[in-house]
Amino acid sequence: xxxxxxxxxxxxxxxxxxxxxxxxxVIPQAQITGIVGPNGSGKSSLLKAMxxxxxxxxxxxxxxxxxxxxxxxxxxxxxxxAFDWNFPINVFDLVLMGRYxxxxxxxxxxxxxxxxxxxxxELVDMLKYKDRQIGELxxxxxxxxxxxxxxxxxxxxxxxxxxxxxxxxxxETKLLSLFEQLKDQGKSIVMVHHDLLTAKNxxxxxxxxxxxxxxxxxxxxxxxxxxxxxxxxxxxxxTK
Numbered sequence: 001x002x003x004x005x006x007x008x009x010x011x012x013x014x015x016x017x018x019x020x021x022x023x024x025x026v027i028p029q030a031q032i033t034g035i036v037g038p039n040g041s042g043k044s045s046l047l048k049a050m051x052x053x054x055x056x057x058x059x060x061x062x063x064x065x066x067x068x069x070x071x072x073x074x075x076x077x078x079x080x081x082a083f084d085w086n087f088p089i090n091v092f093d094l095v096l097m098g099r100y101x102x103x104x105x106x107x108x109x110x111x112x113x114x115x116x117x118x119x120x121x122e123l124v125d126m127l128k129y130k131d132r133q134i135g136e137l138x139x140x141x142x143x144x145x146x147x148x149x150x151x152x153x154x155x156x157x158x159x160x161x162x163x164x165x166x167x168x169x170x171x172e173t174k175l176l177s178l179f180e181q182l183k184d185q186g187k188s189i190v191m192v193h194h195d196l197l198t199a200k201n202x203x204x205x206x207x208x209x210x211x212x213x214x215x216x217x218x219x220x221x222x223x224x225x226x227x228x229x230x231x232x233x234x235x236x237x238x239t240k
Contacts, residue, residue: 001205004029004157004188005050005067010058012045019045021212022058027205032179033190034203034219038232041209043192044079047159051076062157075150077160080142085135091145092130095121098152120151123178125171139166147175158182160191176202199223 005027020042052068124144
């Protein structure tokens with residue numbers, strides 16, 4: 001397993017409340033990594049700390065360099081509730097922002113940028129909605145557009161906060177297949193995920209949290225009954 005991200009002595013604290021404290025964590029390269037744990041266990045805080053979006057102490061490095069200085073190598077998909085869907089923009093223009101960020105309103109887009117944006121929209125099966133205002137989309141469609149925006153950046157590391165929330169099973173299967181293709185291209189995917197029944201089959205590597213690291217490693221070993229009891233405080237059984 002080749003390391004991509006190395007985290008040391010990470011602490012995220014909101015006021016007096018410690019959301020997450022990790023002594024050491026290594027996330028592998030060119031793998032699909034799932035971050036799982038109960039509500040309030042620090043899953044989203046981990047992603048945000050990696051991107052320097054929340055106050056934290058400790059270090060987060062990508063191949064030996066502070067990740068906050070290497071943000072061009074990372075695409076981020078927040079929970080869709082964090083986005084303003086009343087903003088007057090259509091699907092194509094929102095995805096095109098992935099090429100430049102918010103500056104895209106003031107920078108002339110090249111033909112290559114537009115082609116990449118269209119390809120990203122097609123990858124999430126939203127091409128027929130490319131001219132639709134984002135406020136007119138369903139929740140699942142909104143999620144797919146946010147993923148397309150991240151894909152348009154063509155970064156080597158994709159961080160996603162519950163990308164399967166609010167989408168149907170068919171779309172989830174298609175997106176997972178897309179993530180597998182990205183992995184085969186050498187890209188790394190790290191996502192927060194809440195469904196323990198699918199986590200065992202979806203991920204090459206799993207990080208199990210409960211405000212600290214409970215366990216990490218391959219899905220079968222990490223999601224053992226003993227580890228899940230430590231994280232969730234209850235008994236869990238998986239059906240094959």
